[in-house]
Amino acid sequence: MKVVLFDIDGTLIKAGGAGASALNKAIFELTGAKDVCARFSLQGSTDKSNFETAYKMGCGRRPTAAEARRVEALYLKILPAEVAAAVKGKKYSKVKGVEQFLKNLAGNKEILIGLGTGNLKGGACLKLEPSGLAKYFSFGGYGCDSRHRSDMLRCAVKRAEKTAKIKIQPNAVFVIGDTHMDVLAAKEAGYHSGAILDGFGDAREIQKSGPEMLAKDFTDLNPWLIWLGVRRDPKGVRRDTYICPDSPIEHAQYGRTGIDLNDIEDGVKSLRLIKGTV
Ligand SMILES: [Mg+2]
Numbered sequence: 001m002k003v004v005l006f007d008i009d010g011t012l013i014k015a016g017g018a019g020a021s022a023l024n025k026a027i028f029e030l031t032g033a034k035d036v037c038a039r040f041s042l043q044g045s046t047d048k049s050n051f052e053t054a055y056k057m058g059c060g061r062r063p064t065a066a067e068a069r070r071v072e073a074l075y076l077k078i079l080p081a082e083v084a085a086a087v088k089g090k091k092y093s094k095v096k097g098v099e100q101f102l103k104n105l106a107g108n109k110e111i112l113i114g115l116g117t118g119n120l121k122g123g124a125c126l127k128l129e130p131s132g133l134a135k136y137f138s139f140g141g142y143g144c145d146s147r148h149r150s151d152m153l154r155c156a157v158k159r160a161e162k163t164a165k166i167k168i169q170p171n172a173v174f175v176i177g178d179t180h181m182d183v184l185a186a187k188e189a190g191y192h193s194g195a196i197l198d199g200f201g202d203a204r205e206i207q208k209s210g211p212e213m214l215a216k217d218f219t220d221l222n223p224w225l226i227w228l229g230v231r232r233d234p235k236g237v238r239r240d241t242y243i244c245p246d247s248p249i250e251h252a253q254y255g256r257t258g259i260d261l262n263d264i265e266d267g268v269k270s271l272r273l274i275k276g277t278v
Helices: 019-029 047-059 065-088 098-106 119-133 149-164 180-189 203-209 222-227 247-258 261-275
Strands: 002-006 111-116 173-177 192-196 213-215
Touching: 002 065, 002 098, 002 149, 019 047, 019 065, 019 119, 047 065, 065 119, 098 111, 119 222, 149 173, 149 180, 173 180, 180 192, 180 203, 192 203, 213 222
Parallel strands: 002 111, 002 173, 173 192, 192 213
Antiparallel strands: none
């Protein structure tokens, strides 16, 4: 069983700045400070972390636990109207090819599709709702689980294990996002990482973070499906082998544990076939 975790903003959808606008309004109502989100980048961070930064910019100190809860509640109250305004203003869109990608994965019994997003759970549902993509996700890790993206991803995997009632190994988890923060969080948790360049992330930062899979968007599904190991590599390259390590993580693993014994066995078999000794 494999788990594929999708980030929301810039990876599944673009909500036309609805989140930032809702947070700006919430902070203005609570602290009187205007347009605080223009002063820092929200992309790739968790809501918990962004809300704290926004509040700090609004009144010069970190929010207390009660104040943080107030920011969250107010944000969730304002967000539906902001999302609706984005849809109405034609600023809300789905990322190219993502629906086809999800449809393809949903038809695969060996794959569990989940969310790995910095959004609060309530915010994630509100942002996804107009896209019609929510039906593909039965579990996820959210910004309310942790301020740290890697812990949020681990929460998603724990929920996947609960859903599937099996233990999921880190090398069976694939994280897809649109910023270098998605990639770094995946690596920190020991998961595979893939990124698109057509989201909100900085292309150079994304490239520097070294995702295993990088594409503009999901228009061409072939490389994504090969990366996930659900479609055969046309060159016949087998994944998970010593000669073609899947990722630096696996490289390190095979480097530590020696070569894949199955490869030796396969090699000996084909040698015998060539020699005609079988
Ligand atoms: Mg994103």
